Amino acid sequence: MIKPIILVLLLVVFSHSISQAQRRWRYGWTQAQRDSLNKVHEEKTYKNVLDRIEKYKSNTRKDTITTLRLGGARLTSIPDFVFEFINLKNLDISNNQVLRIDKRLNRLDSLKALNISNNKFQDRRLRIKKNKTIELL
Numbered sequence: 001m002i003k004p005i006i007l008v009l010l011l012v013v014f015s016h017s018i019s020q021a022q023r024r025w026r027y028g029w030t031q032a033q034r035d036s037l038n039k040v041h042e043e044k045t046y047k048n049v050l051d052r053i054e055k056y057k058s059n060t061r062k063d064t065i066t067t068l069r070l071g072g073a074r075l076t077s078i079p080d081f082v083f084e085f086i087n088l089k090n091l092d093i094s095n096n097q098v099l100r101i102d103k104r105l106n107r108l109d110s111l112k113a114l115n116i117s118n119n120k121f122q123d124r125r126l127r128i129k130k131n132k133t134i135e136l137l
Helices: 002-027 031-058 080-084 103-107
Strands: 067-069 090-092 113-115
Touching: 031 067
Parallel strands: 067 090, 090 113
Antiparallel strands: none
């Protein structure tokens, strides 16, 4: 009988200490500290994307790549090297500053999914003509 009571007390004490740590984490940081941490995270993510882009560019077998993830790369347009991937099925250019959709996307006959969310398109209406393969936009 005594052992279950001790176990319950330990669980209560443990859960209380976790909630205190969570409160310190949530409320103990200043806004400047949270902003600084977010900036470090964004820079690390950006560096990872740049590394990934370099790997895509240096790939000598571009016909074997079916997915390009360029989200968060701070792009203002779709890079020219994207159009070298003739068997591309998935293209993610989300979270950039792309202003317009390149007409050359119509030449990517295998393209099935295009993620263009969170960009800064100039036109409110986007037109992707002639491409009959895109299933997910």
